[in-house]
Amino acid sequence: MICLTCQSYGPAAAAKSGARADGALAESFTLGNGLKVIVRPKAGSPVVTVQVWYRVGSYHERVGIRGIAHLFEHMMFRGSEHFGPEEHSRLIQNVGGYDNAFTAEDMTVYHQTLPARHLELPFKLEADRMRSLKLDSAILNTEREVVKEEFHQSLNNPFSRAYLEFRRRLFPGHPYAWTPLGDLEDLNQISVQDCLDFYNAHYAPNHAVLVVSGNVKAAEVRSLAEKYFGPLKPSGSDGSYGQAFDLSTPPAEKRIALRLDLELPVVTLAYHIPPAAHEDIPALEVLTAILSDGESSRLYRSMVRESKLAVHAMGSTILQKDPGLYGVGAAFLPNRDAGEIEAGLRREIRRVRDDGVTRRELEKAVNQALAEEVFGGYSVDHLAHGMGESEILEGDYRRFETVVRRYRSLTPEQIRDVAVKYLTEDREIVLIAEPLQTNWLYYAAGWAKSIADAVRDWAARIFK
């Protein structure tokens, strides 16, 4: 068993002064060893959430160790210098808390939410495993099997399988081509030494962000951060990104169609978009809201309520540190033609490019963002997550608190401009996931139902 000794970093260097924008509710400071701490007090809340966001994900892997970031997320629960295997979870649960972790392309996040009076406990636990994790081949082999189970679980679901394949072909030659699940062959080969190298390079205070939200005071958080994380030594590795994705190159594949063991087909139009911190992202997010948030959105109205082509219509802006993805899609019963769905989605994108959006649609999107801010504000986990994600992806947690302000400053012309710039037909990639076999009986039944629906709608209009 290898014990990564907790290395003391001398006396805690004085924390750098905090930053707090006007009207902002959160504030931040940075310890001498580089750990950034974000505090979002929420008086009256019975709970507190403590999250450690490491600036490492599957992006930082290479062929040969794909999946190590996620595997590592599992290993972090298997004991450190002062706490045994699963003891972290046990201690959090013993006070009524909940803890878990997740790995994404650009981040690995450890989070716990617990009654506010137990604030100190997660500081003690997270600091211990940040620099003194225990690693050995027995633990590695057990967790390897668990991670492979998770991988298989994903492969056995056709929608997850489609997502893995789409990503592989949407980001050729780039680490975003694989997800945190990694690669089965690589997982089988990862050694204890690979894990040690990965841990030493990325698990250090200067590559992490500590986010605390709940019934806490900033001074109290500062004192605990200095006490537990202050002595930890930073890592020499800069943890920087190595590869960039060229947005100006047209996609290599324009159409990716998969036939899978599923019964509900889905068509998506996807477009590469700039990194999360780019100035065009707010306009793209508002466009997503106009196209797909709520039943008054353009896609729901045209694809579901009016034409009845689809049963669900959706839009998403997948933000990443490097270029992300914009997508509009629809799920439809197998009695519809995928070509019609594709044409319907394309028509709505073209309509934005040609005619733009209305001021009312923009105001509605702002209203929705404002309401989401109010409703989301009840949950300390939501607040901490939003700030952590903004800090990692956009480089500034304060962007989470200024979403509404940034949306309000947009004009309908700016929304149209980003559609013209990014959602063009030469950048479009059609993703299709459809069943292995067509059931013609079902198709005929659907056709008959379409006629019945049309007659009923016609009668409703005539006899209104």
Add this chain to the structure above:
Amino acid sequence: MRYSYFFAFVQFLCWGFTVSVANADVLQKTLPNRMRVVVVEDHAAPAVFIRVLLPLGENDDPAGRAGVSDLTAELVQKGAGGRSAAEMAELVDWMGAGLLGYSEAEYTVIGCDVLAEHLDAGLELARDMVTAPRLDAGEFSILKDQAVASIKARRSDPSYLAAVQLPPAVFGPEAPQGKVKTEESLGDITLEDVAAFHRHSLNASGAIALVIGDVDAEALADKLAAVFGKLPAGEPPHIPTAIPANRAGGRMLQSPKESISQTTAILGKPGPGRLDPDYFPALVANYVLGGGGFVSRLMAALRSQEGKTYGIRSSISGSATPDLFTVKFTTRNEELAGSLRLTFDVMRRFIAEGPTDTEVSEAKEFFKGYYFLQTETPSQRASKMLAHLFYGLGIEEMDRYPGRIDAVTQKAAHDAAKRHLSPDGLTVSLCGPSDVLQNAAPVLDGIAKGR
């Protein structure tokens, strides 16, 4: 004189009283039609959460037509009062509001989350959804297609395929707990079924209007009384509390799915309901066995020590009507036999030894603390309050909960485990490749015979 007595009686029924629950003042009223009105002021943020509970739920779906309750809860949101579905959607999205409608086992909840500045519009929407839904045929058709699509999507998931065959086998397809939505049951549902379900659900005797948020409690309670005071009184709902016998005890149910590398297993049998005297001891015992995630005995054995599964969890139902106790895991096909043996071994050992004092103590601390997490947001508190009120436990149950957990002893937890969490009589539902399922039959036979 008769008028005076009547007037006094109405006043008594309308009498509102305020209690302090979970550090908040709660105004409660019972209207003359026996509908309960509850308002909780919460000025932490400018938002209001409106909920109306109607006393008819999934367990009341007509025979062979499982899904009526869900479709009704959805359809009332697609056009009500003077607004079409499109007009309603436009208003809701413009306000940044959210409508909700869902059915639980015994009741349906319809509601609306709005910013405080839109309170009147939110109340109007809630009133119209409850009392004047349009039940539009075109929207009904869309919803049915969406419900069918949802089942088609879920059928890609082996966990769903394993889960869906358990209730009808264990309880019988006509029993309240045995009904499961299928494409066939959804296909048979007519708009008349939905209209009838909605009509029957308008029973003030079991209904509750509950609002939490940035409001004036007294003024809002009066408005709610005016809005819902005319619902028909009806009869108080009846909730069955006896645990039914397992109609498929010891049986193996198979859902073959070829070309997958894992098999999902769900072990189940009837368990205690929320009103059972054993509920809290069983809750604590279940946490130790498999409900406690990483700290449970099943997770420790199957995942942490053996790496056989990504996760294993046992659970008991929170509804008052007794429902399934289940243990669920997914494992690679070649590990199925070993995983089943180990699961039964852990369960048998647990029943024989019982939880330790330390385990019981840790479980109790978890539940007492976790209650803060479960009641963090107004929406979460509303769900709990509605359930407590509907089950006749009173809203004060919010404060009594920690005491009920504290009262559980090691002996009570062990006794409850012996009665409800033993591996005897479990039905085993499997989804995986045919050959794997066939090989599982003798394994289960051997387990039953103690081999």
